[in-house]
Amino acid sequence: MPQGQPTTVPDDGLTTRQRRNRPLLFVHTGIGKGKSTAAFGLALRAWNQGWPIGVFQFVKSAKWKVGEENALKVLGASGEGGTVDWHKMGEGWSWVQRDGQLDNEEKAREGWEQVKRDLAAETYKLYVLDEFAYPMHWGWIDTDEVVEVMRNRPGTQHVVITGRNAPDALIEAADLVTDMSKVKHPMDAGQKGQRGIEW
Amino acid sequence: MPQGQPTTVPDDGLTTRQRRNRPLLFVHTGIGKGKSTAAFGLALRAWNQGWPIGVFQFVKSAKWKVGEENALKVLGASGEGGTVDWHKMGEGWSWVQRDGQLDNEEKAREGWEQVKRDLAAETYKLYVLDEFAYPMHWGWIDTDEVVEVMRNRPGTQHVVITGRNAPDALIEAADLVTDMSKVKHPMDAGQKGQRGIEW
Numbered sequence: 001m002p003q004g005q006p007t008t009v010p011d012d013g014l015t016t017r018q019r020r021n022r023p024l025l026f027v028h029t030g031i032g033k034g035k036s037t038a039a040f041g042l043a044l045r046a047w048n049q050g051w052p053i054g055v056f057q058f059v060k061s062a063k064w065k066v067g068e069e070n071a072l073k074v075l076g077a078s079g080e081g082g083t084v085d086w087h088k089m090g091e092g093w094s095w096v097q098r099d100g101q102l103d104n105e106e107k108a109r110e111g112w113e114q115v116k117r118d119l120a121a122e123t124y125k126l127y128v129l130d131e132f133a134y135p136m137h138w139g140w141i142d143t144d145e146v147v148e149v150m151r152n153r154p155g156t157q158h159v160v161i162t163g164r165n166a167p168d169a170l171i172e173a174a175d176l177v178t179d180m181s182k183v184k185h186p187m188d189a190g191q192k193g194q195r196g197i198e199w
Numbered sequence: 200m201p202q203g204q205p206t207t208v209p210d211d212g213l214t215t216r217q218r219r220n221r222p223l224l225f226v227h228t229g230i231g232k233g234k235s236t237a238a239f240g241l242a243l244r245a246w247n248q249g250w251p252i253g254v255f256q257f258v259k260s261a262k263w264k265v266g267e268e269n270a271l272k273v274l275g276a277s278g279e280g281g282t283v284d285w286h287k288m289g290e291g292w293s294w295v296q297r298d299g300q301l302d303n304e305e306k307a308r309e310g311w312e313q314v315k316r317d318l319a320a321e322t323y324k325l326y327v328l329d330e331f332a333y334p335m336h337w338g339w340i341d342t343d344e345v346v347e348v349m350r351n352r353p354g355t356q357h358v359v360i361t362g363r364n365a366p367d368a369l370i371e372a373a374d375l376v377t378d379m380s381k382v383k384h385p386m387d388a389g390q391k392g393q394r395g396i397e398w
Contacts, residue, residue, distance in 0.1 A: 041239040041240040042396070176232060185375055197241070
């Protein structure tokens, strides 16, 4: 809001309907708050459409996103909207049988391999690849490969990638990119994170 | 992530615990996507903490936020987390008995009056004042009054205000401000909004 209108009509040979239903690649980057929260907010819309949703958390965190995880699991199990599968690096990577043997880089790569398998199988209609910009930024996962996989993914599968320092090639390939800029943050005033707000 | 640490220790006479539990005022502004979706993502965390949540939609929209609304209502009714009350300008302003007589400016003011009553009564622990920056920007609601009400609100009530063109005085008063900048949007390439993504 206000209601947007396309500023150009593209010469891509697609009908409006085809264009409207085009699979989208979102990137939420920048140093401000809201990158992941906006991705999970988007998942609420997908859930409401009855879409199967796959969440992949790519950076192991002491606090994870427990609020979002519990909420989306309750929604997924409610029988009213779409389903939700929630995978965590090193925990919910349930297809990884080896335990404790892999370092974080290997675990991130295992997750990416699974994302590729799910995209090929069209397992989900919305993929939340949370913090996935980091392993690309760190060089653990090849950005060019990610771009190629995204470009060639079959069907109508929407993907949201979050994290600071999203590589330029990813931004170039994305349909929608939002940069969350920090204007002001409580930590600047000595505030530590608090329950219900930061996790 | 990465885990933040306060850069300064404030000389405010508060203990870390008191400071940690300080009520926060969030502002999500800017022309990019994600302002409202991040606010609703935050509501998932609040719900997971068992907090009562009040959502107030301040701008009447053809599409509202049906995905978020349905999801939060299912969560609120699940009995597992907090409760959710969802108010829409001109619809869910259920305390307004007159029908069709008020213009949008009056309806926005009615909503704000109710927010003030709820803040005074400590009805909710999280308030999502969605698109509330617009009526302030348009001069329908006095920003100085909003700032004063926010400064003097009792207890621990967190408030998120979304919308473009958040007034400077509001940004000054806020604890956390994120500016969602548009890097790229499908509408620039002639894409219209699509179900499950835009609503």
